[in-house]
Amino acid sequence: MKFQIPIGPQHPALKEPISLRMTVEGEVIRDADIRLGYNHRGLEKLAEQKSYIQNIYLTERICGICSHSHAVAFTQGAERLLEIEPPKRGLYLRHLVAELERIHSHLLWLGVAGHEAGFDTFFMYTWRDREVVMDLLEMISGNRVHYAINTLGGVRRDLDEALRKKILEGLDVLKQRSEYYFKIGASEPTFVARLAGVGKLPRERALALCAVGPTLRASGIPNDVRKDDPFAFYGEAPFEVATADTCDVLGRTVVRIKELFESYKICGFILKNLPSGPVAVKAPRKAKPGEVVSRYEAPRGENIHYIKSNGTDKPERLKVRAPTLANYPATVEMLRDGFIADIPLIFAAIDPCICCAERTVELRDARTGEERSVRFSELRRTAEERFRRLPAQRNVPWPF
Amino acid sequence: MTDQEKIAKFRERLGLKILEATSPSPRRVFLTVAPADVKAAAEVVKTDLGSEHLSTISGLDLGETFEIIYHFGDSAGNVNVRTRIPKADPRLPSLCPVVPGAILYERELQDMFGIAVEGLPDPRPLLTPDDWPAGNFPLRKDWTFERPQEKIPGGKT
Numbered sequence: 296m297k298f299q300i301p302i303g304p305q306h307p308a309l310k311e312p313i314s315l316r317m318t319v320e321g322e323v324i325r326d327a328d329i330r331l332g333y334n335h336r337g338l339e340k341l342a343e344q345k346s347y348i349q350n351i352y353l354t355e356r357i358c359g360i361c362s363h364s365h366a367v368a369f370t371q372g373a374e375r376l377l378e379i380e381p382p383k384r385g386l387y388l389r390h391l392v393a394e395l396e397r398i399h400s401h402l403l404w405l406g407v408a409g410h411e412a413g414f415d416t417f418f419m420y421t422w423r424d425r426e427v428v429m430d431l432l433e434m435i436s437g438n439r440v441h442y443a444i445n446t447l448g449g450v451r452r453d454l455d456e457a458l459r460k461k462i463l464e465g466l467d468v469l470k471q472r473s474e475y476y477f478k479i480g481a482s483e484p485t486f487v488a489r490l491a492g493v494g495k496l497p498r499e500r501a502l503a504l505c506a507v508g509p510t511l512r513a514s515g516i517p518n519d520v521r522k523d524d525p526f527a528f529y530g531e532a533p534f535e536v537a538t539a540d541t542c543d544v545l546g547r548t549v550v551r552i553k554e555l556f557e558s559y560k561i562c563g564f565i566l567k568n569l570p571s572g573p574v575a576v577k578a579p580r581k582a583k584p585g586e587v588v589s590r591y592e593a594p595r596g597e598n599i600h601y602i603k604s605n606g607t608d609k610p611e612r613l614k615v616r617a618p619t620l621a622n623y624p625a626t627v628e629m630l631r632d633g634f635i636a637d638i639p640l641i642f643a644a645i646d647p648c649i650c651c652a653e654r655t656v657e658l659r660d661a662r663t664g665e666e667r668s669v670r671f672s673e674l675r676r677t678a679e680e681r682f683r684r685l686p687a688q689r690n691v692p693w694p695f
Numbered sequence: 696m697t698d699q700e701k702i703a704k705f706r707e708r709l710g711l712k713i714l715e716a717t718s719p720s721p722r723r724v725f726l727t728v729a730p731a732d733v734k735a736a737a738e739v740v741k742t743d744l745g746s747e748h749l750s751t752i753s754g755l756d757l758g759e760t761f762e763i764i765y766h767f768g769d770s771a772g773n774v775n776v777r778t779r780i781p782k783a784d785p786r787l788p789s790l791c792p793v794v795p796g797a798i799l800y801e802r803e804l805q806d807m808f809g810i811a812v813e814g815l816p817d818p819r820p821l822l823t824p825d826d827w828p829a830g831n832f833p834l835r836k837d838w839t840f841e842r843p844q845e846k847i848p849g850g851k852t
Contacts (some may be wrong), residue, residue, distance in 0.1 A: 309755065330821070331821055331822065332806075332820075332821060332822035332823060333823055335822050335823075337833060339834060340833055340834060380761045502747055502748070503747060503796060504795055504796040505747075505750075505793045505794065505796025506746075506796075518768075520768075523768070523771065523772070524722055524768070524771075524772050585719075587717075587720070588723055588766060588773060588775060590768070590773065597750060599750045599766060599768075600751045600762065601751075601766065603755065611755075612753070612755050612756075614751065614753040614754075616750060621751075621796070623799060624795070624798060624799060693833050
């Protein structure tokens with residue numbers, strides 16, 4: 296007998312509240328249906344009424360975690376329309392903040408994954424270490440989340456030698472800690488066993504459903520905008536595209552840990568090769584009619600902005616596609632034929648941070664028509680309970 | 696594959712169906728095709744460029760016409776397929792049979808521009824609320840929003 300569970304739509308901690316309606320048969324999810332738009336802010340329409348410089352601050356507020364990535368995507372597009380080239384130092388500093396943001400986002404995700412898998416020590420560790428990078432970001436920009444460091448033609452703040460040393464020291468600490476996380480995979484078989492085989496997304500389906508970011512790369516497809524479409528200095532920066540071929544939550548975890556190391560490498564490259572000179576050039580206010588497609592690899596995947604200018608100081612059209620939207624069709628695929636108890640883990644794995652929020656799930660029993668409300672924490676407890684009773688998947692290798 | 700090689704490939708495969716092909720900046724190719732030929736262009740991206748990644752679909756209101764741009768990503772930049780449909784009769788064939796991941800973007804087009812996407816597996820509204828008044832398409836240039844007066848239940852009228 297099939298019945299439906301509505302999940303959502305309101306999650307206070309989410310940027311994008313979402314409603315998922317699960318059709319379940321017993322414990323098994325047969326289908327999931329997505330309904331969006333609960334927090335639609337009409338941002339694309341609003342952008343048409345703001346000038347280019349105002350739009351930087353508008354786009355920065357699209358996302359609360361990877362705020363910098365939208366601002367970068369917009370700024371590098373607008374710079375091309377305004378026909379200005381940011382100085383090299385400005386570009387390096389912009390992407391230093393971008394990589395530090397990737398580090399903070401991935402550390403945050405690792406904590407969430409640990410929490411959802413019932414490994415709260417891991418959660419405490421990663422979030423404590425995340426403070427190191429948050430402090431660095433605060434020292435560079437003055438803010439922990441909305442850095443507001445981009446401007447048309449470069450960045451707004453410069454770096455001095457003392458701060459450069461501090462960032463390098465902070466990165467050393469983080470690198471050591473990340474090596475420790477990497478070892479956890481080999482020494483903590485229960486954690487690995489919990490993640491393995493959950494939320495399967497085969498390679499062909501990931502491609503067909505246009506998934507992006509770590510979700511796609513964990514299905515063995517080495518797509519990364521930084522490599523495929525090397526904007527700024529990524530063509531010369533030394534880094535590898537991290538992939539895994541297990542196609543499950545374990546793979547997505549491994550990809551993110553690997554990407555942490557790549558980001559440390561890129562940050563090191565930037566700080567070692569930081570050119571001298573100005574950090575910004577003066578930008579004109581009006582752009583000639585034209586259009587530009589700007590792509591950027593956000594922590595969650597490809598971020599694309601399409602900007603059309605019309606000769607005034609305001610864009611004619613700004614189209615934004617955030618990576619989480621691209622991953623929704625793939626999420627439905629991952630949930631299908633999974634267990635109710637795995638919902639938190641699968642959701643968390645695309646990194647929409649849906650599971651950070653405590654929220655209510657309503658279970659409707661089709662046989663009795665009875666509805667019961669379950670706190671999300673209770674659902675998580677069910678998940679842990681189920682896993683505790685399961686025979687452990689032995690000898691799951693850590694695919695590093 | 697360079698931009699010029701990509702354009703040559705499209706011209707070879709689709710011939711006169713390509714109405715215009717330009718590469719305004721490095722790693723960006725813009726093609727213009729008729730609405731019925733978007734599927735054929737997507738097939739070329741899939742088979743010849745070896746990528747079926749559709750980044751997103753942008754809609755633009757140009758006054759009398761709508762411009763739809765399909766942004767495809769591949770391992771060497773991106774290909775943008777542009778098509779135009781009249782605003783008086785906004786109909787567009789769905790890309791879902793070729794690229795299943797197009798569904799959310801096409802549903803967004805329906806909500807925001809009022810373009811009827813034909814052959815969509817799931818044509819329900821995606822972004823607009825359930826009680827959204829019919830015939831209101833926010834991203835059309837002539838659409839303006841009048842905020843209805845707020846009614847507080849039990850409050851003063």
